[in-house]
Amino acid sequence: MIKRVVASIALSSLLLFSCNKKKEEKEEVSVYPVTTPVMMDTVIDKEFVAQIRSVKNIEVRAQEKGFLEKIYVDEGQYVHQGQVLFQIMPKLYQAELLKAQAEVAQATIELKNASTLANSNIVSKNERSMAKAKLDAANAEANLAQTHLSFTNIKAPFSGIINRLPLKLGSLVDEGDLLTSLSDNNEVYTYFNVSEPEYLNYQMHAADRGSNQISLVMANGDIYPQKGEVQTIEGEFDNETGNIAFRAKFPNPDKLLRNGETGKVRMTLPLKNAMIIPQKATYEIQDQKYVFVVGKDGVARSKNIKVAYELPDVYVVGSGLATGDRILLEGVQKVKDDQKVKVKAQDPKRVLQSLKLKAE
Known part of the structure; x- marks a missing residue:
């Protein structure tokens, strides 16, 4: 009997201790x-969606009307400055040049004759002046014909990569028609939009950000190995978005970046x-x-x-x-x-x- 009472007391004590412990743990938690x-x-590193553009990127268009007689390049080909890209059938312009050169020869003879007669006082000096003016006009027409003929050979204005060729051989080309576009990818621009508060922090705390250098995160998530530099900021904010456009330039020695790519620029912004x-x-x-x-x-x-x-x-x-x-x-x-x-x-x-x- 005594053993049962002792066991009961011990059990009660154990339960009381356990409850007190749980209560203490609960209070502690x-x-x-x-x-x-x-x-x-x-400072923070903020990423902005960016559009990548070649520093030099132009549309190559026809300056004369005619049939596309020759295409000397292919899409994606690298060309050098002055290299002939296309030829528009030149026969009509060659004929116009020959005609203009014949008129120059005729005017030259007339001027020579008029000069001889004027020196002998057979005709007035005005006759010689008229002949001189006619020769000048003939030379101008010949130069114009030569220019039109030269426009039938379309040359690269700078070295770069040829893009898509929308026209095929034999196509009838009108003046101003697009023949291709040309990109010089030695350097590229990135354009990105910055909000007004971020723009103010960037401009007002130039010393805190250290430099204008930024990084480029390419579309595959890799960091472009070359650093870029912020060059210009547009003159006004977009009223609809409240943003202002920044432009940064990146070197592109390996020609990895191409015109029209997208990415994200990572820029360091100070926070005060x-x-x-x-x-x-x-x-x-x-x-x-x-x-x-x-x-x-x-x-x-x-x-x-x-x-x-x-x-x-x-x-x-x-x-x-x-x-x-x-x-x-x-x-x-x-x-x-x-x-x-x-x-x-x-x-x-x-x-x-x-x-x-x-x-x-």
Whole structure:
């Protein structure tokens, strides 16, 4: 009997100890660390969708009308400056040149005769002047005919790569018809649009960004090996998008980049007095970011925030928080909205130092 009483007391003690332990653990878990946002200067790497254009890219068009008699190049071929690309049937223009040259010869003879007669006072000096004017007009017509004939041979204005050939041999070409386009890809431009706040940060804090150099992320995700440099910014913002266009130039020694490609430029932008919080202090519902703000009454209330930029392990907050707000650092998946919690404050700077923050 005594043994049963002792065993019962021991069991009761064990259960009481177990309950007290669970209660202590529960109370210990219910104490959550909180911190506040940090206001600091930093830099971010922002990517912008970019269009790639050759520094030199032109349309090659016919300057005369006629049949396309010869095509000397192929699509994708590299050509040199001055190389003949196409020939439009020149016979008509050759005939016009011969006619003009004959008129020059006739006018030359007439001027010679008029000069001889004028020197002998047989005809007036005005007759010689008229003959001289006729020769000048004949020379002008001959030069014009020679120019028209030269236009039947279409040459490359600079070295580059031939693009698509829309016309075939024998096609009837009219003046101004497109024959191909020519691209010099030794250097390329990238055009990309920047928002007004980012433009202002870029312009007003030039010393903080270090240089105008930028990187290019190609369409396959690889980083282009050459660095580019921002050269110009357009003169006005687009009223519909609120953006302004930047232009950067990249060297292209291996001809890897071609006119018409797309990519993303990665540009370093300075941020002054940015509000930074740890990513682990947030949670997401339907693509919206939230934090728990703990008030003076100890009640945790969810608050929607707008994330302006994402850095390693931290967010730059665009709106939704005040500098003195106490945010729940851990336990965001356990705490419920309007739940009263016990908290322990942690130094926000030490919190950030424990993360992989690359800001200064």
